[in-house]
Amino acid sequence: MPELPEVERGRHMAEIGLVGKRIAAVEIASDPIVFANVEPLEFARALEGKRVISAKRWGKQLWLELDGPPHPLFHFGMSGSFRMQGDDPLRLAAGPNESTDQWPPRFWKILLRADDGTELVMTDARRLGRILLRSSPETQPPIAKLGFDALINPPTSRELAKRLAGRRTPIKSLLLNQSFSAGVGNWIADEVLFQAGIAPTRLASTLDTQETKRLRAKLVSVVRRGAECTVSNQPYPKHWLFHHRWGKQAGAKTTGGDLIEHITVGGRTTAWVPSKQA
DNA sequence: CTCAGTGTTCAGTG
DNA sequence: TCACTGAACACTGA
Numbered sequence: 522m523p524e525l526p527e528v529e530r531g532r533h534m535a536e537i538g539l540v541g542k543r544i545a546a547v548e549i550a551s552d553p554i555v556f557a558n559v560e561p562l563e564f565a566r567a568l569e570g571k572r573v574i575s576a577k578r579w580g581k582q583l584w585l586e587l588d589g590p591p592h593p594l595f596h597f598g599m600s601g602s603f604r605m606q607g608d609d610p611l612r613l614a615a616g617p618n619e620s621t622d623q624w625p626p627r628f629w630k631i632l633l634r635a636d637d638g639t640e641l642v643m644t645d646a647r648r649l650g651r652i653l654l655r656s657s658p659e660t661q662p663p664i665a666k667l668g669f670d671a672l673i674n675p676p677t678s679r680e681l682a683k684r685l686a687g688r689r690t691p692i693k694s695l696l697l698n699q700s701f702s703a704g705v706g707n708w709i710a711d712e713v714l715f716q717a718g719i720a721p722t723r724l725a726s727t728l729d730t731q732e733t734k735r736l737r738a739k740l741v742s743v744v745r746r747g748a749e750c751t752v753s754n755q756p757y758p759k760h761w762l763f764h765h766r767w768g769k770q771a772g773a774k775t776t777g778g779d780l781i782e783h784i785t786v787g788g789r790t791t792a793w794v795p796s797k798q799a
Numbered sequence: 800c801t802c803a804g805t806g807t808t809c810a811g812t813g
Numbered sequence: 814t815c816a817c818t819g820a821a822c823a824c825t826g827a
Binding site: 554598599600628646647648649688689690694698787788 | 816817818819820822823824825
């Protein structure tokens with residue numbers, strides 16, 4: 522699930538559920554992969570009793586700023602999400618396997634209980650997610666290595682043009698590079714390029730001024746609208762490629778009736794509309 | 800049983 | 814050293 526909008530949803534959930542409260546208890550699932558060999562007891566002890574000052578996000582990284590270090594940093598990998606008891610009426614944050622009728626839900630990795638009883642968990646079925654502690658999250662890797670976040674500090678078209686110059690890689694690959702544009706994942710890259718009318722295989726350095734302007738505008742609008750929809754449990758706009766791109770269906774078409782083709786770019790399945798993207 | 804998959808890392812290449 | 818590529822990772826569900 523988690524590209525920038527889904528992670529923003531997690532941040533929002535943590536903001537509503539935890540910010541301003543004290544962490545009364547922490548439960549850690551035994552998982553040396555997701556916790557990268559941090560001792561469960563040590564991890565729990567680092568958080569218990571601390572007050573949550575804010576919930577922050579950069580790209581796909583999400584962290585809680587506590588009233589003292591260290592601060593917990595979450596990455597959702599391919600299948601992670603935050604869940605809160607009683608939240609999520611439309612189950613958008615839950616995969617079909619993550620039934621909401623058990624608590625903590627299947628595949629839970631960490632449970633944070635606030636001093637008012639609110640409980641928030643991170644689940645991760647595929648275990649490609651990570652939970653770390655950082656003394657100063659924003660100045661340390663992995664966050665320190667990330668590029669711009671299209672929701673927080675998008676570049677101007679002029680700046681974007683500079684960063685595109687000399688990059689001999691398909692524009693889609695560059696968009697997926699987190700040190701270039703943090704938070705962009707596979708379907709967002711495809712959606713942005715579709716709406717901007719740029720073929721995913723185009724070498725980044727070959728985009729002209731108009732294309733760069735469109736790319737910049739769509740990067741910002743897709744990410745912003747995507748986050749708004751995901752946070753508020755609303756579906757994405759009906760004209761988005763998103764609704765038609767899954768499953769590699771032969772003959773799949775956009776809302777506008779244009780044929781969708783599936784190829785591989787940068788090692789990832791890529792949906793695009795040849796008649797609209799040059 | 801096989802395979803794809805909303806992500807990242809790392810060894811290998813040029 | 815840098816930019817880039819592709820396999821590997823781990824697991825579920827179709």
